[in-house]
Amino acid sequence: MTSFQPLGGTSRSGRVLGPALDKIIKNAAWRKHANLVAVCKSALDRLDSLPDSPDPSVLLGIPPSDADSVLHPLVLAIDSAYPKVADTALECAQKLFSHGLFRGDINLPADGDDAPGSSASRLLASVCSCGGIGDEVLELAMLRVLIASARSPFVLIRDECLAQIIRSCYNVYLGSQSGANQLCAKLVLAQIVVIVFARTEADSTDVRTRIVSIADMMDLSDRNLNDSTLVQSAQNFINEVMAGSDADPLPSKSNKEEGLMPPDSEEEAAANGGGLSKIREDGLFLFRNLCKLSMKFSAQENPEDPLLMRGKVLSLELLKIGIENAGPLWRANERFLGAIKQYLCLSLLKNSALSMMTIFQLLCSIFMGLMSKFRSGLKEEVGVFFPMLVLRIVENVLQPSFLQKMTVLNLLEKICQDPQVMVDIFVNYDCDVNAPNIFERVVNGLLKTALGVPTGSVTSLSPAQDTTLQIESVKCLNCIIKSMGVWMDQQLKLGDFAPERHINKHSSDNLASLNGEEGGVTDYDLHLDANHEFSDAASLEQRRAYKLEFQKGVALFNKKPSKGIDFLIKTKKIGASPEEVASFLKNASGLNAAMIGDYLGEREEFPLKVMHAYVDSINFENMNFGEAIRFFLRGFRLPGEAQKIDRIMEKFAERYCKCSPSSFTSADTAYVLAYSVIMLNTDAHNSMVKDKMSKAEFIRNNRGINDGKDLPEEYLGSLYDQIVKSEIKISADVSAPQNKQTSSINKLLGFDNIFNLVNWKQYEEKALGASDQLIKHIQGQFRAKTGKSESMFYTVTDTAILRFMMEACWAPMMAAFSMTLDQSDDKSATAQCLQGFRYAVHVTSVMLMQTQRDAFVTSVAKFTYLHCAADMKQKNVDAVKAIISIAIEDGNYLQESWDHIFTCLSRFEHLQLLGEGAPPDASFFVAPLNEAEDRAQKTTFVKKKGNALQNPAVMAVVRGGSYDSASMGNTASALVTPDQINNFISNLNLLDQIGTFELNHIFAHSQRLNSDAIVAFVRALCKVSMTELQSPTDPRVFSLTKIVEIAHYNMNRIRLVWSCIWNVLSEFFVSVGLSENLSVAIFVMDALRQLAMKFLEREELANYNFQNEFLKPFVVVMQKSDSAEIRELIVRCVSQMVLSRVNHVKSGWKSVFLVFTTAASDVRKSIVLLAFETIEKIVRDYFPYITETETTTFTDCVKCLIAFTNSRFNNDASLNAIAFLRFCAVKLADGGLVCYDNNSEGHLGNGDGSDGNLTEKDDHAFFWFPLLEGLSKLTSDTRPAIRKGALEVLFNILKDHGHLFTETFWINILKSVIYPIFSNTQNITVGQVLLVHDPQFPNDDSTKSETDTLAAKCLVDLFVRFFNVVRSQLGSVVCIVTSFVSSPYKHYANTGMAALLHLTAHLGSKLSKEEWKDILVPLKKSVASMLPVFSSIIRIMQDIEIPDSVDQYSDHEYINEDEEEANMETASYAIVRMKNHISVQLQIVQVVKKLYEVHRKCFSAAHVSILLDVLTSIASHSSEVSSETIVQQKLQKACSLLEIPGPPVIHFENESYENLLKFLQTILAEDPVLSNELKIESLVVFVCQKIFKIYLNCAGQQQNDETSDAGPTAHSTLPLGTAKKEELAARTSLLVSALQVLRSLRQDSFRRNLRIVFPSLVSLVSCEHHSNEVLDELHDIFQSSIGPLLMNM
Secondary structure (H helix, E strand, O other): OOOOOOOOOOOHHHHHHHHHHHHHHHHOOOOOOHHHHHHHHHHHHHHHHOOOOOOOOOEOOOOHHHHHHHHHHHHHHHHOOOHHHHHHHHHHHHHHHHOOOEOEEEOOOOOOOOOOOHHHHHHHHHHHHHHHOOOHHHHHHHHHHHHHHHHOOOEEEOHHHHHHHHHHHHHHHHHOOOHHHHHHHHHHHHHHHHHHHHHHHHOOOOOOOOOOOHHHOOOOOOHHHHOHHHHHHHHHHHHHHHHOOOOOOOOOOOHHHHOOOOOOHHHHHHHOOOOOOHHHHHHHHHHHHHHHHHOOOOOOOOOOOHHHHHHHHHHHHHHHHHHHHOOHHHHHOHHHHHHHHHHHHHHHHHHOOOOOHHHHHHHHHHHHHHHHHOOOOOHHHHHHHHHHHHHHHHOOOOOOOHHHHHHHHHHHHHHHOOHHHHHHHHHHHHOOOOOOOHHHHHHHHHHHHHHOOOOOOOOOOOHHHHHHHHHHHHHHHHHHHHHHHHHHHHHHOOOOOOOOOOEOOOOHHHHHHHHOOOOOOOOOOOOOOOOHHHOOHHHHHHHHHHHHHHHHHHHHHHHOHHHHHHHHHHOOOOOOOHHHHHHHHHHOOOOOHHHHHHHHOOOOHHHHHHHHHHHHOOOOOOOOHHHHHHHHOOOOOOOOOHHHHHHHHHHHHHHHHHHOOOOOOOHHHHHHHHHHHHHHHHHHHOOOOOOOOOHHHHHHHOOOOEOOEOOOHHHHHHHHHHHHHOOOOOOOOOOOOOOOOOOOHHHOOOHHHHHHHOOOOOOOOOOOOOOHHHHHHHHHHHHHHOOOHHHOOOOEOOOOHHHHHHHHHHHHHHHHHHHHHHHOOOHHHHHHHHHHHHHHHHHHHHOOOHHHHHHHHHHHHHHOOHHHHHHOOHHHHHHHHHHHHHHHHOHHHOHHHHHHHHHHHHHHHHHHHHHHOOOOHHHHHOOOOOHHHHHHHHHHHOOOHHHHHHOHHHHHHHHOOOOOOOOOOOOOOOOOOHHHHHHHHHHHHHHOOOOHHHHHHHHHHHHHOOHHHHHHHHHHHHHHHHHHHOOOOOOOOHHHHHHHHHHHHOOOOOHHHHHHHHHHHHHHHHHHHOOOOHHHHHHHHHHHHHHHHHHOOOOOOOOOOHHHHHHHHHHHHHHHOOOHHHHHHHHHHHHHHHHHOOOOOOOHHHHHHHHHHHHHOOOOHHHHHHHHHHHHHHHHHOHHHHOOOOOOHHHHHHHHHHHHHOOOOOHHHHHHHHHHHHHHHHHHHOOOOOOOOOOHHHOOOOOOOOOOOOOOOHHHHHHHHHHHHHHHHHOOOOOHHHHHHHHHHHHHHHHHHHHHOOHHHHHHHHHHHHHHHHHHHHHOOOOOOOOOOOOOOHHHOHHHHHHHHHHHHHHHHHHHHOHHHHHHHHHHHHHHHHHHHOOOOHHHHHHHHHHHHHHHHHHHHHOOHHHHHHHHHHHHHHHHHHOOHHHHHHHHHHOOOOOOOHHHHHHOOOOOHHHHHHHHHHHHHHHHHHHHHHHHHHHHHHHHHHHHHHHHHHOOHHHHHHHHHHHHHHHHHHHHHHHOHHHHHHHHHHHHHHOOOOOOHHHHHHHHHHHHHHHHHHHHHHOHHHHHHHOHHHHHHHHHHHHHHHHHHHHOOOOOOOOOOOOOOOOOOOOOOHHHHHHHHHHHHHHHHHHHHHHOOOHHHHHHHHHHHHHHHHHHHHOOOOOHHHHHHHHHHHHHHHHHHHHOO
């Protein structure tokens, strides 16, 4: 050896081996270890001669052929068990592994195997043997070597070698005398498991692993864990060995270049025919061995071997660590998942019967790992283990193991940490008809525990333990509801309530998105997608409903089988055929075996068919009789009734013989033998039977049953032995039905009903042992369901599943939280309860479960104890905090639950005010009378808390009340003790924990609520405010002020949302504004004013209606309120708002004018005047604002002004209103309205008439008509000034602005506005028999007639002015004028005639012939309608008697004085009527005369004929009047008695005929053509002859109408009386005129008509005359006319 060559040569491995071998040589005993020294020297020499070899070898740099020789000294050194050399050898071995100098696979060699790798195997075998030496140092050195070999990335320890390493570590842990070494061995084992499982997952040896911690170990029974020094020492040891560098200390080529890396796992797997790689096979091998180690049980003679139990615990701990470190491979690979099912689940089953607490905890931990990572692949296994490990413990309330139950509760808390787990449990078990209701049972079991042990029950728990379990169970319930809430939030993506409804598609992308952190992969990737139709929420709802209904049917079957079957068939849970029902009875779980048997034995047709189908579905082939009957009876229990058994056995015998025809000669044999077997089974296995049946007796009892022959004794004996040895029992899976909870969960209203859900009867807890029979049965169930649809595992992401979960758990949770919160003062427990309530509200709110949400919120609200503050505690204050938290965090989903929250906030604020000594809100409603009282009142209420006893409000609160009472302290007036006051004051101090900031934050936060939520928020706040304000004793304004605040906060919301908000607020303000409590109503109206002022600060665009909607409450209250104070306040409020915000008012004008319109008709004068003062200012100063954005407000303004014109309080106001209407008309005509820009035709013109007229647009009629119609109606007002003013303004408006109107519009105005003014006048006709007391008699109403006269004049003036436009309405106007003419009253008739003359005077030349006819015909009709008035006078006078003189009354004293007065009054009325009538008729004659004179050129023959008809009718009528002598006499008597002139009847007749005669004479003289056409000559002669007769009658001459050739006959005449003479004198002029007209006829005309008039002329010669003028005219006629005719004859 050269001086510069290192010890061990130049090879890399030699550099490690050389110093170690040299040290061994030095430390060895030369005599005792001579062979070892020699081998070491030989190896050193060999190493010195070896170069660094590049060939693959078990030792890096050492040729394969020399590797064994250089390692052999290390084996010998270790085997020597001499500590000095063995420790050196172990240290060298550790370095070889740590520095990566060992390469390749290491496995124990098979027999005769001389493979190169056997040297490394022998080395490891020697290392493992050190554990049995008992030296503590060597034990630790061995553990270092083993951990180094396990973690070396260049070595793959295989199969038995790995198992030997594990056993060696086990031995150190179990057998070492050093506690520290035991812990080190335990940690080394755990570290090796972590390394192997990590390599298995990565399928590579080069992986990084975490260092295990002693905290991962759970064996509480290990005493070493109690010594902190040992624990720290062990932890330092594992940290040290794991902290060593894996780097090669010597320079070398890369591993791949040297070809020393293990083969690629994929290539290896392909080389192995597609199986697992070596690495993964080793991982699977280790897992199986750990499972086998955990299933070792002690012998029966030593059942509690402590060493074996420690090993079992260690195995379970390692399995726990392995499961915790298992990755996706274990879930994705069928072999690994199969190993879990085959080995780990079997281990759990076998160890579940052990009572050792540590084992139970480990089982729970392992089960937790399975639940977290493998539940998708272990659906059936979880369905068994969950009831076995969890439900069995949770549901045991009376006699549980405290530690076990605490362990299970902690397990549930850990399970809930993954939000998906609980959802998956519910989906795959509670929604699966073939699976247990795990979720529901967990919740109900926790409820039982939370409620504690029932009073009077015997329990194994101490009170402290029971309390602890109650708190922990509440904590678990809180964790469950919290996990549901967290899962919901995850799916909804932080409040985005629009999740996609889909089933998880088992992709790695889904995994990454749902887990959120690497290494924390939960079980999402192995969800079978088969039967995916059940995976969405809708299908899950169907599955859940199907299961609930199915279980209902099963429960009904277990009570009454027939009803249960009928129910299941009706609900289509099973088919209606006997075969389908039979299949249900065979396969359905939960059916009572006795009820199955009872149903099969029924004799009704359908159950009998079912029984036959049930038996026929069983195949008894290749079964002996004993096996067949045992198999048959395993599914049900035979009924007790013999007839039922008989029917079943009869069918069994028939079926058995059909399947095994060679067994018996007939079915009768099988039938009898079946009975015998049943009797034998009962006899042999019933403890009540003392004398058992012997085999001989059994054989004897069955002789001759085979068709008269005996069955073989061997056969019967064998059958006997089978039955006696093994009892015929029903199958283990035909279990008793589960106890069903009542179905009325959703109807719960109180805790009593919830308590009824809990079945306190505790069944004896059966130990689920590790018997082979039970294990085989469970494994058989697993195998039977593998691959079936019910074994498919589903995962949903649709949050709708939470609705079904909450329906199952909400009532138990509320019961648990409520009872615990009510009965416990433990801060932790109450905090858990409130947190549970908080999450429950969150889930139910978001899922829109109204009933459940309201129940939870109500419960929290009640637990605030704000309604009973004297009894409050810290937990109640925490409940208030919870309420505030709920309001802020879940406000978007609370809806109706806001009622309870605002109720609590209202009460909380009330208590705060009382605590501060502030005056009650009622003080706002009562104003002090003076300053002194004000100061006194403030002094009274500003108190400290200590003086609360003197405050009645505080005393009422201290007395308290129920939660549902409207206000606190109203239910009783009991005395309040000082102790109660002190408690109350101290509780107020508790409330100081909650500041006003938190309270106000709820309302400020309302801006963040969504659209629906803010409406619900406002509605609830209004409801609570209504309750506050309606309090009869203590009205409060807290909520009202908050309404103003939140309205202000939310005014900036979009208009659509704000409209919804205001609909609620508007209804509230109206309701309270109409309150009977005046002070409250005033306060609310003022609050509304504040809001309106703020709202009017916002700009409103054109054509919107928000302001109008906002101000509507003012309108409604104004219209409906009975309080004058409220109405006046509204007027003042609106006035203030409008005048201060006039430039912002847009659509609000409509409501403003409605308020003032209502005020105009108010009964209180001050309100009317106040309103008019404002409207006056608005119209005068702010008229442009009225129509700035909306022209329709002009109409509202007009209506408002019209309303003020109707005011009865002040004529000046009414007249001013009329003047403002004129002002509005001017503005309207001048274009004061903002017209529509897109409608050029709508331009109103500039008022000068130069740029056109209004087009026919309804928009403008909409503006004009209300104004004009309003004025039109005012013309019938009872006040003369108003009537006249309105009339003048109306016609002035039409005159001034009529040029703007179209013909159509004018016609509408005339029909709708003008004509109605004359409706009353037109109704008064002469045809009416008007009595003296008729109210329409207008003689005493001069103002009315004056108005009508003015109206008629204005109408004609208007018509004349705009005749060209309104020409078509001539007929209607004439009808109105002639209606005046035909009026029975003189002044009306005069008005009509004057109007007619005015009309014709201005329009005569413009009228056509037809238009003249339209004038003259109505005139003629009106004259004709007037004539009957005389008939009415005649009728009046006929019924009365007029005495000749006043003295006549004294002679008839019996005459009733009242009757006499009435007669004279009637006569007086008749006289007046008669005079008026005559006067009107004569004026008409003059009108006709004037019409002809002025317009004769315009008249045609038809027109003149009409005029003649008028005059003729009047003349004839005058004669008729004159002929009524009796009436005239009565009238004359009356006039004499009344000393008044009589009616001018004679004058009437004279004037009528004289004007007629002159009219005819004029026509005859001036228009011969017209005369001929109308035969005027004949009419003249006729009229003259009529006049002659009148005169002769007056003169006393009775002329004979018949003429004779002999001439006239002389009559004797009597002298005339004075009256006649006067009459004759009056008629002289008429006669003279007639004679003159007759004399003026042409000679031929006179000749033709002489024969007619001659007799009358002769009579006139002979009669008496008053004047010689008549005789002179007669002389002239005879001389000039008749004489020449006689001379020429």
